[in-house]
Every structure is written in C-alpha cells, then in structure tokens.
Amino acid sequence: MRIFKIFIVILLFSFPLTINLQADSEKMALGLDVYNNKAACGACHILKAAASEGNIGPNLDILKPTEEQVKLIVTEGLGVMPAFGEEGILTSEEIDAVSHYVFTSTNK
Amino acid sequence: MKKGIIKKIDNSKRNFLTGSVTLAGVAAATSVLPISIANANHKDSSPKGLPDFISWKDRNALIVHSDKGIETHRSAIGESLITPNRNIYIRNNMPTMSDTQIGDRNNWKVSIKGVKNPKTFSLAQLKKLGHTTMATILQCSGNGRGFFAHEVRGSQWKTGAAACVVWTGVPMKVVVDACGGVDSDAVFMTSAGVDHEPTGLDPKKAKVERSVPKKVYKDAMLAWEMNGVPLPNAHGGPLRMVTPGYFGINNVKHLGQVAFTKTESTVKYMKSSYRISPIGKKGSQYPSCWEMPVKSWITRPTDETGTVKAGNVQIVGVAMGGMKKVRSVKVSIDGGQSWKKAKFVGPDLGKYAWRQFVLEANLAPGSYNLASKASGGGKTQPELRMENRRGYAHNGWKDHSVNIKVV
Numbered sequence: 001m002r003i004f005k006i007f008i009v010i011l012l013f014s015f016p017l018t019i020n021l022q023a024d025s026e027k028m029a030l031g032l033d034v035y036n037n038k039a040a041c042g043a044c045h046i047l048k049a050a051a052s053e054g055n056i057g058p059n060l061d062i063l064k065p066t067e068e069q070v071k072l073i074v075t076e077g078l079g080v081m082p083a084f085g086e087e088g089i090l091t092s093e094e095i096d097a098v099s100h101y102v103f104t105s106t107n108k
Numbered sequence: 109m110k111k112g113i114i115k116k117i118d119n120s121k122r123n124f125l126t127g128s129v130t131l132a133g134v135a136a137a138t139s140v141l142p143i144s145i146a147n148a149n150h151k152d153s154s155p156k157g158l159p160d161f162i163s164w165k166d167r168n169a170l171i172v173h174s175d176k177g178i179e180t181h182r183s184a185i186g187e188s189l190i191t192p193n194r195n196i197y198i199r200n201n202m203p204t205m206s207d208t209q210i211g212d213r214n215n216w217k218v219s220i221k222g223v224k225n226p227k228t229f230s231l232a233q234l235k236k237l238g239h240t241t242m243a244t245i246l247q248c249s250g251n252g253r254g255f256f257a258h259e260v261r262g263s264q265w266k267t268g269a270a271a272c273v274v275w276t277g278v279p280m281k282v283v284v285d286a287c288g289g290v291d292s293d294a295v296f297m298t299s300a301g302v303d304h305e306p307t308g309l310d311p312k313k314a315k316v317e318r319s320v321p322k323k324v325y326k327d328a329m330l331a332w333e334m335n336g337v338p339l340p341n342a343h344g345g346p347l348r349m350v351t352p353g354y355f356g357i358n359n360v361k362h363l364g365q366v367a368f369t370k371t372e373s374t375v376k377y378m379k380s381s382y383r384i385s386p387i388g389k390k391g392s393q394y395p396s397c398w399e400m401p402v403k404s405w406i407t408r409p410t411d412e413t414g415t416v417k418a419g420n421v422q423i424v425g426v427a428m429g430g431m432k433k434v435r436s437v438k439v440s441i442d443g444g445q446s447w448k449k450a451k452f453v454g455p456d457l458g459k460y461a462w463r464q465f466v467l468e469a470n471l472a473p474g475s476y477n478l479a480s481k482a483s484g485g486g487k488t489q490p491e492l493r494m495e496n497r498r499g500y501a502h503n504g505w506k507d508h509s510v511n512i513k514v515v
C-alpha cells in the first residue's frame with residue numbers, strides 16, 4: 001500500500017515534467033522542420049545536429065549563439081540572410097522554435 | 109546524410125535567397141570550401157580553432173567570433189605600424205574564393221565601365237599598366253560594435269576589426285585614363301566582387317557591390333599585393349579595390365567590375381545594409397558607411413597583457429585621421445580627467461595610414477583607466493559613441509579606454 005502511495009506521488013510530480021518534456025520535444029521537432037524546410041537554414045549554415053554543411057553564413061556550432069541572438073537575427077536578417085520575421089516568411093511560433101532548436105543543438 | 113538534408117529543402121520556399129538559381133548550385137558551391145577546425149590552441153582556452161581557409165594565420169593573435177568573423181586581439185595589432193597578415197581580422201560577406209575558383213591569377217579579369225572606352229583588363233595587363241604602393245587602414249564598419257549597450261546583430265568587435273596595410277597595385281586613375289576618362293554624367297564609382305557567383309545566390313541579395321562618390325577614384329587603387337605578398341584569397345585575392353579612408357566594405361574583394369554610374373548600386377549590401385540609422389529605424393535614406401572618422405586606441409598595456417610593473421610605463425597605441433592626416437593624440441591615465449600629449453613614433457606612411465604614438469608615464473601601484481583621444485582634419489574624437497542601430501562607426505574615446513592594474 002505504501003509503495004502504491006509513493007508511486008502515485010512520483011507520478012503526480014513527474015506529470016508536469018512529462019508535459020514539459022513533450023512540449024520541448026514538439027518545439028524541437030518544429031524547430032528542425034523550420035531549419036530544414038521552410039527557412040532552409042542548412043543551405044547557408046553548418047550545424048552538426050542537422051547534418052547541414054552550408055558555407056555562406058557562420059558555422060553555428062562554432063558561433064554558439066544564445067536563443068535571443070538567434071531570434072533577433074532570424075527576425076531582422078543580416079547581410080544576405082533574409083529578415084524571416086520582418087518579411088513574414090516565418091511566424092513568431094516558427095521563429096521561437098527554430099531559435100530554440102539552434103540554441104539547444106549548439107549549446108549541449 | 110548531408111545530401112539528404114539538403115535535398116529535403118523545399119526549393120519553392122527558398123526563392124527569397126536564390127532568385128532563379130537552383131538549389132543544386134548552392135549545394136555545389138557550399139561543398140567547395142568545407143570549414144573544419146584546424147587547431148585549438150587559443151590562450152583563453154576556447155576550443156574555437158581557425159577555419160581551413162585561414163589556417164595560416166596566428167591563432168593566438170585572434171579572437172574567433174565565428175568562422176566568418178575573426179578579430180585581432182587589441183595587443184596583437186602590431187607595434188611596427190603595419191599589421192602582419194597573419195594577425196589581420198577576417199570579415200567576409202561571401203565565402204572566400206578558392207584557388208580552383210580563381211584559376212590562373214594573372215588571367216583574373218576586371219571590367220571597367222562608365223568610362224569613354226570600356227575595357228576588360230587581366231591582372232597581367234594591369235601589372236603592365238601602372239604600379240604604386242600605398243598604406244591604408246582597413247577597418248570594418250562595425251569595429252567597436254561590442255561596446256554598444258543595446259543588442260546589436262553581428263560580430264561584437266571591440267578594437268580588432270582594423271589593420272594598417274601596405275598595398276601594391278595600380279592607381280585607379282591610371283586605369284581610368286587608359287579607358288579615356290570617366291563618363292561626364294557619372295556620380296559614383298561602383299565596385300563589384302564576384303565571390304557571390306559560385307554560391308548561386310541571387311546577385312541582388314548576395315553581390316557585394318559598393319558605390320562611393322566618384323572622386324574616390326583619384327586616390328583609389330586596384331591591389332594585388334598585401335604587405336609584400338600576393339593578396340591572399342581570404343583578403344580578396346587576387347585583386348581588390350582599395351578606397352583609402354573609407355570603411356572596409358567599400359574595399360571590394362575578388363574584384364570583377366568597376367563602373368562609374370549615375371546612381372548608387374541597388375543590391376542589398378548597398379541599398380539597405382551598412383546604413384547608419386537611429387536605433388529602431390532603418391532604410392536607404394540613412395548615410396552609408398563611407399568615410400571613417402578620426403579614432404585612436406591604446407594597444408599596450410591593456411587588460412589582455414596582465415598586470416603592469418610599477419615605474420616607467422610606455423603607453424602605446426595607434427591613431428588615425430580617417431580622411432585627413434592625424435595631427436595629434438592625447439593620453440589620459442585617469443579616465444579622461446586630465447590629458448597629456450603623446451609623441452608620434454615611426455615613419456609617416458601618409459594620411460590614410462595610422463600613426464603609432466607613445467606616452468611615457470611613471471605609474472605607482474594602483475588601478476588606472478587609460479584613454480587616448482586623437483585629432484585631425486579639425487575634428488577630435490568625441491567622448492561618447494554615436495548611438496546607431498547596427499553599431500557602426502564607433503570612435504568615442506571612453507568606450508575604447510582600458511583598465512590596467514599596476515603592482
């Protein structure tokens with residue numbers, strides 16, 4: 001009976017964690033999808049996690065940008081890099097996701 | 109795996125980048141110059157090494173922001189006027205062209221347009237046409253961006269996106285004269301690189317084409333040698349436009365065309381990039397990064413060189429006048445409360461080069477803020493930076509000061 005109670009307590013405490021992990025996993029999946037397809041980031045950037053080897057912009061594994069830095073540059077662009085946010089190429093949800101994906105993938 | 113990922117990219121969704129070119133072109137281009145970590149010997153224990161295309165540079169002299177943005181340490185800018193090639197910063201908008209892409213260097217072609225008799229010259233022909241040597245300062249428009257308080261996109265350069273370089277090449281005026289002179293209705297000299305071509309990207313977005321006022325051609329040159337060696341590919345070899353007194357971006361690398369035009373180029377790198385606009389604003393109505401302002405900074409001692417022994421200390425730095433000769437430089441050891449005139453040392457290589465300065469100070473143990481303030485062309489460095497959106501053209505002396513500890 002006591003073991004059962006402990007199990008219930010662990011389950012209750014781990015539930016939000018599970019939700020968070022699932023949410024993060026979904027955000028990472030969307031981020032990867034945006035990286036590979038809609039934004040085609042890999043055509044210009046190296047990122048080991050995505051196996052991309054573009055050589056126009058900086059190597060993201062070396063740059064190791066913060067999530068905020070990625071958001072800003074994806075939103076406003078830089079040089080040949082389009083302003084994905086300002087030009088309406090990506091939604092804010094997609095920008096959040098790809099920024100989270102790039103940050104998480106390069107700052108392990 | 110890599111090809112799989114690249115192939116997954118939806119071609120129809122990426123026309124914002126490539127215009128009409130194919131993705132295969134990009135994939136092919138990106139495979140030409142693979143970047144890999146050559147070494148990892150940095151003093152600050154950073155694992156960031158130098159990319160292959162500049163593996164010949166001195167890693168210990170450089171701060172690697174990214175494989176495309178590499179800065180010279182404040183203390184490694186060179187104390188003999190000229191910055192050694194192995195210490196010079198890297199800021200390239202397009203990937204450096206490889207030997208294979210460049211081919212026979214003497215057969216490199218540059219077209220001259222907007223002149224009475226438009227011509228195309230090979231590098232070998234240019235070498236027969238004329239010859240000159242000149243020292244100029246190469247400085248990225250964003251040098252000093254790292255001092256801005258607001259969040260600015262781009263490499264966070266402090267002082268090291270700058271170098272003093274001796275160029276050898278042909279005066280632009282000689283080239284123009286060989287073409288019968290500039291068209292009478294021209295207003296700008298517009299230089300274009302060809303380093304975007306192997307990438308297959310849309311030239312409107314990727315071509316580095318810069319317009320400067322027409323008058324610049326009278327002092328400009330087409331350079332094929334940099335500090336005594338053939339112009340390295342990483343610095344725009346085999347041929348580069350040199351626009352003395354103008355920010356680095358106007359010194360177009362891998363030069364393919366110089367045209368005298370009625371209007372400014374409409375490519376992105378001219379129309380919207382490199383515009384000095386207020387924070388929160390942007391647009392082609394704002395001034396372009398053209399003429400460099402008067403500026404100086406201390407290169408020794410610095411916080412990079414460790415504690416300083418009490419007694420006589422040589423405070424050394426570099427000072428530039430921008431478009432005019434630098435006339436004087438003052439140094440402060442108390443954060444700008446009092447100033448003493450420093451002494452210029454070494455040869456004067458002309459108004460477009462920097463001068464080195466030194467002030468001997470007797471320093472007791474304690475903490476000091478060292479600052480320098482240059483004057484030239486009737487202008488003196490301001491105390492504060494000119495706030496602007498992209499962190500360009502910073503020449504305020506306060507941010508460029510250094511804190512040292514004397515023991």
